[in-house]
């Protein structure tokens with residue numbers, strides 16, 4: 307097996323020079339990253355078209371713009387995030403003061419998936435750089451063109467001893483995991499997340515695991531159905547449903563189910579045309595294997611919308627399946643494609659129990675105008691994050707830490723969340739030498755044990 311020890315050793319000694327801890331070094335690195343991305347928008351969009359048939363609009367908004375915004379936000383706030391913070395000191399510690407010093411972990415490993423292959427490699431890298439770390443990034447082997455562009459751009463701005471890109475598949479990941487990194491940031495599936503955590507456990511390496519799962523989308527009887535239909539159709543079918551926070555299934559109130567689905571059908575037509583298979587801008591499924599897995603669900607329940615596929619181009623049109631129960635194969639694992647199964651409920655309590663009987667979702671979406679329904683759902687269901695009356699949008703706010711809970715992930719990032727994730731908080735108590743209170747010491751004349 308190939309060994310990555312040489313890269314690791316180089317990064318460890320570079321980290322020891324303390325250059326990466328310098329705030330102006332970090333800001334300069336982020337500026338370089340931003341300029342490089344800006345200068346290469348077209349090659350990146352072309353690569354995303356080749357790998358996934360992403361339209362320029364989708365590639366720009368969901369992969370490029372989102373990281374450019376994240377870099378800008380990070381540069382603007384880095385100085386205040388990186389400063390040591392003075393915190394309170396209890397009266398029992400009189401004479402001393404207390405501080406928290408954020409410090410980088412050292413050499414970090416970032417493993418990225420294929421669904422937003424550029425964004426999900428760069429977004430954690432921004433956090434790693436901001437916090438003052440070195441990083442090795444392994445992009446996905448399933449989007450080779452984008453990974454190749456990324457692997458070409460990074461060495462043009464950063465030396466390998468600071469930031470390195472290692473391309474390859476499972477074996478490459480496994481070889482990297484043989485090394486002792488100071489932090490591992492993984493984005494990918496739940497089963498591989500377990501493999502990563504097991505490997506990290508050998509060295510007690512801390513991890514962030516950004517995983518997936520089945521994210522429910524509840525539409526209550528009092529929702530604005532037309533708007534809900536449009537926002538859900540976009541959130542589900544952008545990137546052909548290959549989005550970690552895409553609504554995985556619809557949970558519709560029985561009373562509005564038929565009306566909502568009419569609006570939904572119209573929304574799909576509005577967004578993707580009468581014949582989505584002929585829409586040249588509809589994202590394709592990443593591989594033949596993934597395509598076949600998705601096609602195997604098409605006979606679940608009853609086909610209401612879509613269902614047509616193009617095997618040659620690996621396209622599946624937006625599809626809605628009704629008469630679905632929790633027992634259907636499509637309800638067993640995350641779908642990760644443009645197929646939306648529909649469950650129905652009579653009371654919101656039934657929906658809450660239905661969701662709660664399953665692993666904690668990465669995202670949850672609720673469409674309802676009622677504050678009490680919103681409160682009930684937020685109070686009673688645990689999930690990573692989500693939206694009320696929208697889908698996916700929470701992911702784009704740098705003010706909202708993004709991550710899962712339970713099987714959908716460990717830890718979070720974006721904005722200050724990324725800086726915190728890649729920083730260790732060193733707690734320091736500075737003690738006075740002007741006096742020394744005797745209470746802590748045994749057997750002293752004035753000590754408590756004499757009382």
Ligand code: NAD
Nearest residue numbers: 418419420445446475476479480494495498516517518550
């Ligand atoms: P994956 O887990 O198959 O692969 C992710 C990365 O891990 C790839 O770089 C791959 O090379 C590597 N890998 C695969 N098998 C490995 C193994 N046995 N040992 C070590 N490394 C291995 O995931 P994917 O198919 O690329 O991505 C889809 C999954 O990612 C979905 O489950 C989705 O929900 C999840 N995801 C989560 C987020 C999030 O932010 N929470 C974002 C995007 C995708």
